[in-house]
Amino acid sequence: MSTVLYEVKGNIAILTISREKALNALNSEVLNDLDAALDAVDVNAIRALIITGAGKKSFVAGADIGEMSTLTPEEGEAFGKKGNDVFRKIETFPIPVIAAVNGFALGGGNEICMSCDIRICSDNAIFGQPEAGLGITPGFGGTQRLARIIAPGLAKEIIYSTKNIDAAKAKEVGLVNEVYTQDELLPAAEKLANKIAKNAPIAVRACKKAINEGLDLPMDEAIVLEEKLFGSCFKTHDQIEGMDAFLTKRKEKNFIN
Ligand code: CAA
Incomplete structure (x- = not known):
């Protein structure tokens, strides 16, 4: 057991x-x-x-x-x-x-x-x-x-x-x-x-990676890491869904990944 x-x-x-x-x-x-x-x-x-x-x-x-x-x-x-x-x-x-x-x-x-x-x-x-x-x-x-x-x-x-x-x-x-x-x-x-x-899983994961890996880097490299992860979120289903929900004043969001 x-x-x-x-x-x-x-x-x-x-x-x-x-x-x-x-x-x-x-x-x-x-x-x-x-x-x-x-x-x-x-x-x-x-x-x-x-x-x-x-x-x-x-x-x-x-x-x-x-x-x-x-x-x-x-x-x-x-x-x-x-x-x-x-x-x-x-x-x-x-x-x-x-x-x-x-x-x-x-x-x-x-x-x-x-x-x-x-x-x-x-x-x-x-x-x-x-x-x-x-x-x-x-x-x-x-x-x-x-x-x-x-x-x-x-x-x-x-x-x-x-x-x-x-x-x-x-x-x-x-x-x-x-x-x-x-x-x-x-x-x-x-x-x-x-x-x-409830939040976009792909974004939450990217936040975790950015924070954890960034803490071990000098600031100049850490912000580049953030830029890359920030960029990787665009055109994902969840980015389109999250921003559409805001722009159309829709409360329910369907985040998938
Ligand atoms: N390892 C093995 N057995 C443990 C244990 C431990 N770390 N902690 C508690 N136990 C066991 C006791 O041996 C006891 O077993 P028995 O009933 O068979 O005698 C049972 O759990 C209940 O514990 P107590 O009777 O001691 O309970 P208590 O309420 O009187 O005290 C306590 C509680 C203050 C937590 C006490 O058990 C204690 O000091 N435990 C050890 C804590 C400790 O030193 N932890 C660090 C371990 S070293 C480490 O973790 C190294 C590392 O970084 C990798």
Whole structure:
């Protein structure tokens, strides 16, 4: 049985990491199942993806400490690559990915949510990178993404001191966009996913590519990337439909791709 559940709701989908007895900790099996679940998403039909954790206590409590405890340096590096490959797949996934963080997001849990486009959380969420207290560095991108998302000085404090931050602080520092009650979290994630899904899919995908790839480029190259993606939207069905709807004052739009 897969440790990752997949549910389609119209043109949005939800991936639930489901290993509740270990607070959804990421062992190799979960990483493999997540990788396979991502490959199975029909990105031509699904327009936004939500990732959450099973239960009300934990999103993901990190990489599996039991599995890591006996690794050699070579195996540790390979385990890091395994997680990084899956998380990079999420980060570069063609459609937007929303993390609905429903509790602990520690170590690999914080790292997986940082590979998503948008993070929202419940009021019991706790974020942190406890690795230095386990004698390791963050291994699934934490040293790289945290300092790019929040202030580098605060990222360093969190990583070196292993202090956790709560939902309110995560919102204050821009790690999450919004905080909801536990019951409101998934409906809010679905509402946001549906709002994204209403817009032209080809344009939304191009926006994601422009933002993500542009952030790694000098501004002069980044704006050229935008110009190319902007240009690629013209004469698509959705550009013609979207502009026609505006010009003819029509509310309903039929975006297809
Ligand atoms: N790996 C393996 N098992 C884990 C786990 C993890 N990361 N986190 C929790 N579990 C297991 C516990 O061992 C426990 O199992 P048993 O019932 O069999 O004993 C079960 O989940 C419930 O956990 P607790 O009893 O500890 O629950 P709690 O409410 O007392 O504490 C917690 C919750 C604060 C999240 C605590 O479980 C904890 O500190 N977990 C570890 C968090 C952590 O250090 N994560 C980083 C891992 S390293 C990493 O992620 C490296 C990387 O970057 C790739």
